[in-house]
Amino acid sequence: MSRVPFNRRIAELRLARGLSLRQMAIDLEQYGVKVSHNAIAKWESEKPSGSTRLPSKEVIGALCKLFNVKPSFLVEEMFASVKSKSGSGRSEKMLDVELLTDEEFEALLKVKDLLIKARKSKAGEL
């Protein structure tokens, strides 16, 4: 999995949920964080240097709750020097599952269920 900058990660998660900047600001309030839609737009924008600046720790915590992701998934660019050399584990490969829309996630579940069902019926034939 490539290391995605924080700004792009937040934008991807927001769009996967179909949230506008304003709606995301409203949703964050329920996790104790008051920000404007302009502030979110700033998080999502890239600085001319190509780097991004992280919001506060409290905001990171609220974003994790809102998008149901782990903090390390949001800030992984900051520890880009640590990259797994062997193939990642299955759960690690699923870290970005929250980037899928609800429809895409349903489709993924259907494929998984079909594969498991097919294997079980194949085993039943033996």
Next chain:
Amino acid sequence: MRELDDHLHVSKEASQYVRNTIDRIYLEDNYHCCTTSDFEIWHVGTCCPYICDCAQIDGQRQKIFCGDFWQSKSLRALTMKGNDFLSLLRQDGAASCVLELRRPHMIWAHGNAIYNHAIPEQFAGELVRVAKAKNLYSKPPVLGVYVNTKISA
């Protein structure tokens, strides 16, 4: 985003250790150690005050408290010389590095909060190697760092 070369990769387990430690930091699994004029110092979990071991003290070099280390601008500057940690912290608002005291510690900083955790022995070698290659490694000219009244780091 800094691209990596193959020789900088670490094991899946070491990578998972780093992720888990960062998750613990943001999920508030931290012990507040002290406050300096520039930083709030935290330890992940209860690692440093209770678990870190101590090597023999040779008496040749200085022993200081954890807060003293982060308080001292000159010591910090000396230790972080040739290390990109502080400049990355200023630029991005968060940064990480490996600080080798008695044992190598993973340092994670977000804003003015510095978190540290003693790297488990089995991952120390590879994380130190990567940190050195990425200019994110330091070894301060002190023998050990006290946390409260215990020499811990």
